[in-house]
Amino acid sequence: MQQKSLSVFTVAFFTAILVFGQTEDLHDLLKGELKTQFEELSKKSTPAYFMSYRVADEHAFIAQGAFGSLTQLKKDEGRTLNVDVRVGSYEQDHSGGASNHQGMGGFGAMRLPLNDSPEAIRQAVWLAADLKYKTAMQAFLMRDKSEEQQKKDFTRAEPTQYLEKPKTYQISQETINEWSEAITGWSSIFKEHKDLVEGSVSVRFTWGTYYFLSTEGADIRQNQSNAEIQIAASIRSEDGNIIPLHKSYFAADLWNLPAYEEVATDIEEMTEKLLQLQNAPLAEPYAGPAIFSGGASGVFFHEIFGHRIEADRLTKNDDAQTFKDKIGKRILPKFLNVTCDPTLQSIEGEYLSGTYTYDDQGVKSQKVTLVENGILKDFLRSRKPLFTGEKSNGHARAQAGLTPMSRQSNLLVTSSNQVSDEKLRKALIKVCKKQKREFGLFIEQVAGGYTMTNRYTPNAFHINPTVVYKVYTDGRPDELVRGVDLIGTPLTMFSEIEATGTQRETFYGYCGAESGYVPVTATSPAIFVGKIETQKKPEVNIDSPILTEPN
């Protein structure tokens, strides 16, 4: 079962020193080894026709606290090598046809030393390449080469040289102290509320230099960084259910995260919301109209739409291939446009975390128009074509150590049918009245979701709303409810989108799929959906502790 999930994560700020400059040795060593190894492997009786090295030289600073205490403080670093060796030819190689997509995977990942020790690096590269070649060669020999093949197994990429200067950061003791103090300060706000079972704040800053070298002439070195603050709190309701809320802040580095006061205010608001949720009634299963806030709508599009336009998955026979044959056809309402743009650094001044210059197969990132006026125009493509003649559009992505495949970056939903929030609300009430409903739903916040795209399980999605209101038709104030899970199937849901709001919101997350976790964003206006379906959340009944909290 393939399950793609989006989870909420977060980031941080303050002082540290940016440091430029690192020796070129790793780069030079990789270049030399790639040449030597390819010369050797291309002479084999079952020759390699392509090789690449991908190295992630990553660093992290992590701090975490709960209820006014510091619970974790660490710095981490690691270098991960991924070797790809392809056997056969671009037209027909070991990665196989539709039934053997994951033939690309197998061995090939290896830890590299943190320093540029030539001997240690050479041996790790040798072992990774040797193992990878063997896996590929055996797969190629076992492949039925007589099968009819209409498209290539792998497309060429332009030879590219793009070398950013390696960039790193020194996290000083002063910075560590500042962050420790901030975290204990923020998380101590949760101590005021005795029914909270979780009240934690974490800060994570990751940065790295990413190398991609190939026998086609790719020579790429780019820097990336991501900082996040994550707030997570849960409260125990009267019936023992645990109700969670999360909030995240993302930025390119620690120094661009929100100020202390802003986060502290949000924590106060979050605890206030939790206290309201604690006494909120449990929602009954519902089928009817709803409004999704921009953030909730972003998750909705990421899960329901985004994972179904990732082309690599559509090449597999066991995938439901929802949109495979829909190019040029209407799949969304006429007023909607959807793009995926990894070149976009920010939107209206707001940082986007799904940005990169080159993808993990050495292809320049590019904006892809996926849907125009409701018509499907394109897919997110890696170097494994879905149709004859296609090339990558720079969306092959992977976590360090895993094999890249087509993934989302910065998904952006726009609309030509925008109405004010007030009108959207009126539209909801009007539809409810017409259907003789007492109320509709407003889904304000979601924590993430997942979807399944294979054809052996229901092709359904699941979104995890955390803040949901009943919007009454008779003028009563909106009522906060809890215990709502949003479920459904994609095609039905798309046909029910009736209008959008004007305010855009961005949801940030780490998306998990076959090639691991990658940072993504999904920006969307609020949407009005004619019919959604919800079910009750699973109950987590936990009694209160027998004794009260000490002190």
Add this chain to the structure above:
Amino acid sequence: MLKLYTVLTLLLTSGIIAYGQSDTDQVIMRAMQDEIERNMADLQLEDYEKPFYVSYLLSDLKKLTIQATLGGLMKSSLDSTRSWTNRVMVGNYAINDEKYEDPGINFESSGNYFNELPIDNNYDGIRRVLWLATNDVYKSAAKLYASKRELLDLIEVDSLPLPDFSKEPVINHLNFDRLQLPDQQQMEAQVLDLSQVFSGKPNFIQPMVSLHVLGGLVYFASSEETIAVFPVQMCLLSVNTQYLSQNNEFTNQSYYAFPKPEDLASELPALKEDLITFRDAIIAQDELETYEDLYFGPVMLKGSVVADFFTNNLLNRGSRSILASPTSLVKQETQQVKEQLEKLEKELTKPGPVVAHRSLQVRALPTLSGYKGMSVAGSFQVDAEGTIPPDTVTLIENGKIVEQLNGRTPAPLAPKSNGHMRLQIGYGLNIYKSLAPGVLEIQSDLSTAKDTYSVLKETAENNGLNHALSISALPLAHGYSTMVAVSKLDFDTETRTPVRLTAINLNSSNALMKLLATSPNQQLTNKLLGMGGSGLPISIIAPEEIVIDGFDYDNSPQQGYGNRNYSPSLPLPNK
């Protein structure tokens, strides 16, 4: 400011301040004691009994880990973690909720999913963690005890053949002697230097030199008023490597040493000699002829191989092990419960089983800190249940088990604790309890008879063999290795020929009965139970040489040690 004032007040009135205590020690101990006191006084579920015992075990540890291969630094980290376990019992020493299984009662959680101990000295934060942990364990314990009482009442039993928890002396053991970890950068340089022992030897595949230095304090407090604070420290240098032989066969080999952490800077360079010996022995083995015959006969073991032989065959034998295995009462039909109790009654009357040759004596010497000028890595002063072990525990006498190593959960051959519920530290610096020896001394009066070579020869010849095999540990000055040297001793020519065996298995259910001879000289081997950085150091004092009968060798390459063939497609690098 108010919070600080409160904490200081508590500390000043605690009455347990001892020499060497830091602020950290005071905050942790006070939090533990206050939470024990509160829970013992007030913790009670309606219709259930209060706890009769609460204890906390809390660690405050730092660990330096450095890994390097071929001059490449693979890891250098300094981690600091606090970890805890707790025990809450309902009932009394004779009958309580432990040693009992009721499938209908599950562990309950109060939702403390993120119950991590603060790494700062936050008194409130520490108490919060202990509060939730105590609550959760108590709820299950109270229900289990009620279920157990109901079951015993049903079969009209008011006492068990063995108590559920042994009463042990209350101790007040305060040792705040915390190990200062060595300088990280200096250690990086030294480990990198050691890793270069394998440079220019391309058949060693990713030879990983790892240094783990762990130090800190462990705090134990119980409602019995036992307070124990004791340092834990472990310093391990290990090498794990694969070697690709001329025949394209991969083998895994390991080396371990326990240098003194306070003298690391001077001890690590000395270990280089060991690594060179280790390296050269692996290379030399590649040149040897494989012993092609089948073999069934006596074998001589030398060096740390002897310690391996005894460790494997003393510890991993279920009820015939020197480790106690207390049995639990399982909730079943009344007749079956009665049968369980009758079986236990019978076991109590049985003498310990004969598990070894009648000449064999085994003693635990847990507090022994030095032996022939060497430090004893398995030595410890207090166990993880707050029990001080006796200096000597006789375990096997004349081949028969007379007592097993145990903690406070009674078993037929260990009705009282002998302080061997040891503290074990996992990879993530989490702590747990594990029944294990610290120091074992193994002696046999067979050493008074003939010399080992004569016994080997005589037994082989009686079996119709003109030769026998000898398995020796590498002659290392400081460490211990899984690498062994095997020789074929030809009695006709009086020659010794090094050979390779594809696999060696010295373990069997009756291996200890096959002892034929032991040398009079004893030697110390420090080794690890378990894996790498999370293993438990133990020390074995055993004869330098032994002869055992019935060694069964089959030259099938599939046996043992995980050897496998690998034919590289690319030439080895760095040649």
